[in-house]
Amino acid sequence: MRGEKMKHAFVVVLIVAFLLTVASSTIASATNRDTDGDGLYDFYEDLIGTDKFNADTDGDGLSDGEEVLKYGSNPKSSDSDSDGLNDRYEVRVINTNPVMNWREGFxxxxxxxxxxxxxxxxVKHLSRPLKGNTTxxxxxxxxxxxxxxxxYNDTKALISETELQSPVETVNKGDxxxxxxxxLTASLLLNLDINPVYILNIKLYKDSESGGHAAVAVELNGDYFILDQHLPVMHIASYYYNNLYNCEEIQRIDIYEVTLSGEKVNVSKTESLYGYQLRDRLYQVTKRDIERIENITTEIMKxxxxxxxxxxxxxxxxxEELNCILESTECVIYLPAGFSDGEVRSFSIPAYRYNATICDKEVEWYLNRISSSMDLSSYDSFFVKAGMRYNLTAKTCDGLYCRKLVANESEIVIVTTFAKADNKSPGI
Ligand SMILES: [Ca+2]
Ligand SMILES: [Ca+2]
Ligand SMILES: [Ca+2]
Ligand SMILES: [Ca+2]
Known part of the structure; x- marks a missing residue:
């Protein structure tokens, strides 16, 4: 009897063991199944609400598994950080963070x-017509x-936490x-193959630690020339003095080199320039520059x-007219014989703003303003003279630095006489 009982018990044990094995293997296969092969088990996909039959639930080009396990992005949103850039594009193409909104910092x-x-x-279509012959x-x-x-959007400037706008958003808003x-400026330059461009983070003495100003620069003749909202384009030292002239002293400029390579942008911080370094870079105007300005002005007029x-x-x-201006005296100037009618126009460029690399553009800019304010069609002759006017009254500012540095200012004065000849002389 004992032997039979034992046999019975053994059969029961075997059956129980078999049932347990079947049950556990069923449970295991249900938990370990990854139907769509995206690296996430079905049960987990059910848990987080992704589609277990679709490897890329949000259709952004990254599998659900990559998003959850590798990048930490949202498998149910193609733009996890809502910054206008698709998750796959951020990680695969431009190497940015898919869960960091770039608009929150500069x-x-x-x-x-x-x-x-x-x-x-x-903004490519906007760039094309702006292409010139030279950089x-x-x-x-x-x-x-x-x-x-x-x-300039003054209201936005007053808000402490603002979001950056993409180039096309700035164009569409108009501010x-x-x-x-x-x-926007950097995007137009890069679109016209001016590559690299430089993004500048400018610290003024009056700024708080978090504050600052932003502008863009391009490299011309091995030096930085700044584009900051309004004409003219200025050499970096001219820019420094121009700020000073407006009673704002630059403490430091941090320069970031931005290089476009295909779709991707590489950024490296190149250098920081302090006020004294910027002052040292100022171009010193010579007699030859004055002749050069006369020649350029004459050529552009022609x-x-x-x-x-x-x-x-x-x-x-x-x-005569030029000397009167240089000596700040009132003069009456007469046209020479042979001319029936005439007009004199002058303009001046602060000496700190002159730079041989860009002066042709600056002269052209002034001439455009002159020609739009007078009727040139009544004249047939002209002549140009330029000179330096020294020791202008220093502009005073509240800041001590300002007052000291803007002193002894000089400017380049360019005078043009327009006249109508009564005879048909061939001129020169
Ligand atoms: Ca899956
Ligand atoms: Ca995805
Ligand atoms: Ca994004
Ligand atoms: Ca991002």
Whole structure:
């Protein structure tokens, strides 16, 4: 009997063991199944609400498994951080963070995101007509366009936490603050193959630690030239003095090199320049520069207004007028014999703003303003003279630095006489 009982018990044990084995293998296969092969088990997909039959629930090009296990992005949103860039594009193409919204800071992440191929494309059509013959032409055209089409948004400037705008958003809104201007300007430059461009983070003495100003620079003749919302394009030292002239002293400029490679942007911080280094870079105007300005002005006049010819008979009265301006005296100037009618126009460029690399653009800019304020068609002759006017009254500011540094200012004065000859003399 004992033997039979034992046999019975053994059979029961076997059956129980078999049932347990079957049950456990069923449980195991249910938990370990990854139907769509995206790296996430079905039960887990049910738990987080992704589609266990679709490896890429949000259709952004990254599998649910990659999003959850590798990048920490949201498998149910194709733009996890809502910054306008698709998750896959961020991690695979431009190497940015798919869970960090670039619009919240003006930093490397913002430059890499806000200037990537996807952000440049919508403003490409605006860039094309701005292409000039040289880099300085193109930079000038771009700044002119930005100056004419975008307004500074004073309201946004007062809000402490603002979001950066993409270049096309700034164009569509028609306004922005300095960082928005900087991204738009940089995008137009990069679209016209001015690559790299430089993003500048400018600290003024009056700024708090978190504050600052943003602008863009291009490299011309191995030096930085700044594009900051309004014409003219200025050499970095001219820019420093221009700020000083407006009673704002720059403490430091941090310069980031932004290089576009395909769709992707590489950013590296190149250098920080302090006030004394910027002052040291100032161009010193020489006699040759004055001659150069006379020649450039004359050439531009001839090119732009073929009805006008340079006439040396106007040299004397032009020089007289120039001397009166340089000595700040009132003079009455008479036209020489042979001319029935005439007009004298002058303009001046602060000496700190002169730089040989960009002076042709600056002269052209002034001439455009002169020609739009008078009727040149009534004249047929002109003559140009330039000179330096020294020791202007120093502009005073509240800041001690300002007052000291703006002193002893000088400017380049350019005088042009326009006249109508009564005879048909061939001029010179
Ligand atoms: Ca799965
Ligand atoms: Ca996905
Ligand atoms: Ca994104
Ligand atoms: Ca992002």
């Amino acid at each position: 930093d490397t992440e913002a430059f890499k995101s806000g200037l990537c191929g996807a952000m440049l494309a919508p 300085s032409d193109t930079a000038w055209n771009i700044l002119k366009w930005v100056d004419e089409h975008i307004e 922005g603050i300095c960082s928005d201007y900087a991204l 090119q732009k207004y073929p009805i006008l010819r340079e006439d040396a008979r106007l040299r004397g009265c032009t020089e």
